[in-house]
Amino acid sequence: MTSDRLRAWARSWRFLAAEAGASAVSTGFFMGFLLLVPLMLLTGGIFVLPEAARLLRRWAERARVRIGSFRGTTIPGPRSQEPADRTIDARLRFAFSRQTGRELGWLTLHALPTLLVTLVCIVLPLGALNSLLVPGYWFLVPEDDPIGAPYPVTSWGLAATMPLVAVAYAVLAWFLIPAAARAVTGVSARLLTPDRRSELRARVDSLTLSRAAALDAHGAELRRIERDLHDGAQNRLVSVVMMMGLAERAFETGGDGLPQLRSAQAAATEALAGLRRTVHDIYPPILDELGLEGALASLAGRSVVPCTLAVDGIGRVPAALESATYFLVAEALNNVNKYSAASAVRVRVAVDGPQLVVEVEDDGRGGAVERPGGGLAGMRRRVEAFEGRMTVVSPEGGPTNVRAELACGS
C-alpha cells in the first residue's frame, strides 16, 4: 500500500521532471512566437506563420500523448489535421484556425508558468535531502556566506533544527508533487482538447462537403437515366409510332403493311427491354438486399474466371455511387469472362482519401480496346458522371488492368 503510493509519487515526480524539460522547450517556442509577431507586419510572415502553426500542432500532439499516457487516457486531437493541399490560402486558414488559437493558449501556460511550477516541485525532495545533510557540513561553508535555506544556519543549535525543516520539505513534497502533476495535466488536457464548438463546426464542414458530393452523384445519376431513357425506350417508341404510321399508309393505299407492323412489334419489344434495363440500372435490387460489399461478393461468386474480392474501408457511400461501382465491376467482370481468357481476376474496391477506387485486374491475354458504344465506353461514361477518372491498361499479351477513381466525398 505504502510502496504503491510511493511509486505513484515517484511517477508524479518523474512526470514533472520531464514536463519541466518540455516546458523549457515550450518557453523557447513561446519566445519564438513573440519574435514572429513583428515579422507578421512583413510579407514574410505569410510563409513563416503556417510553418510555425504546423510545428505548434505537432508539439501539442506530443504533449497530448505525454499527458494522456500519464493520466491513462487518450486526449482527442483536433479532427482537422494539417491541410492536405499546400496552397497558401489553406495554410493561412490553418494558421488562423480556432484550434491554433487554443494551442497557442496552451503554449502560453505551458511555457514559463509550468516551468516555474515544475522546477519548484522537482527541487523540493532535493531540498529535504539537503536539509538533512546540513548538520554535517554547515561549519565548512564560509561564515560570511552561510547556508541560507530557508534560514541562515550559523550555529549547532540552528543546525539541529534542520531535520525538522527536512521533514517539512518532505511533507510538502509528498502532497504538493502529486497535486501539481494533477493540476498540470488537468489544465493541459483541458486546453489541448479541441473545444466542442470548433469540433462541431469541422463536422458540419465535412458533412456539407459529403452532402454536396452526394447531390452531385445524384444529379449525375439523373442525367444518366435521362440519357438511357432517351436513347433507349423513347427512340424505340418513336420507331414504333413511325412503323405503325407506315403500315397504316400501306393499308390505306391497298399495299402490304405487314412488314412495317412486324418492325413496329420488334421496336416495341426493344423499347420494353430498354425500359427493363433502365429500371434495373436505377438501383439493382441486390444492392438494397446485400449492400455494396455483399452485392460485389455475389458478382465475384458468379464470375466464371475465379475472382478474388478485396473490399477495404468503404463505409457508407451515396446510393448512386454504390450502383455505379456495382455496374463498373459487373461490366468489367463481364468483359473478363467474355474476352480475356484469364485464369484469375482480382477486384479491389477501397476508399482512398476523398476517392473511391475500383480496380479490376486479370491475367488474361490483354489487348482490350475501347470502342464507341462498347462496354468500356459505357463504364467510362458512368465514371465521368462522378467526375472520376478511368484508366485501362491492357497491352497485347496481358494483363489487363481497369482502374476507376470516383469522388465519394466522405
Next chain:
Amino acid sequence: MRIVIAEDDTLLREGLALLLRSEGFDVVAAVDNGDDFLAHLDEADAAVLDVRMPPTHTSEGLKAAAEARARRPGFPVLVLSAYVEDRYAGELLARGADGLGYLLKERVGKVAAFVDALRRVAAGGTVMDPEVISQLMSRRRADDPVQSLTPREREVLGLMAEGLDNGSIAERLVVTETAVSKHIGNIFAKLGLAASDSGHRRVLAVLAYLRS
C-alpha cells in the same frame, strides 16, 4: 425533292429514310451528326434534323440548323426533338421563321401530316408543334387578352401558330374558309395585332405575341 436526314439513332434514321422515300422524296444522305449534315448541305433542298446528336448530345441539331441557314439563308430545316422546349423554338425563330419547322419526333407517326409539314417547310412556310403552342398558351396570365378569346378562336389561334394557312385550318376544323377568316379577324382585333397576310409572317406575329 432532295432531302438530307441527320439523326443519330440508326433505326430511326433508316425508318425516316424509308418513310420519306416511300412518299416520293429523294433522300440524298442520311447521317448521324451535324458536321456530316453540313457536308451534304449543297446537295439537298431541305433537311430533317434531330436536336440531340453526338458529340455532346445536347442541341447539336439546333447549332447545325443555324449554321446551315447562315451558309444558305432560308434553307428549309425541319427540326425533330424528343421533347419540345419553348426556348429552342425561340432560338430557331430568332433568325427568321421562313422555311422552318419544329416538331416532336413522334409526329412522324401521322405520315400524311408529317409529309405535309415537311412540304410546307420546304416551300418556305413555318411549322410549329402543337405542343410548343400549348406550352405558350398555358403560360398566359389570367388577365391576358388571350383569355378573352372564345374556345373556337383559341383553336384557330393555335392552328395559325402551328403554321397552317386558312384553307388548312378550315379543313382541320371542318368549317368554311370564310368562317376562319372571320375568327382570325376577331382574334387580331382582340389581341391588338396588325392583320397580316397568311404565311410565316402571320405565324411570327402570333408566336411573338404568345412569347411576349
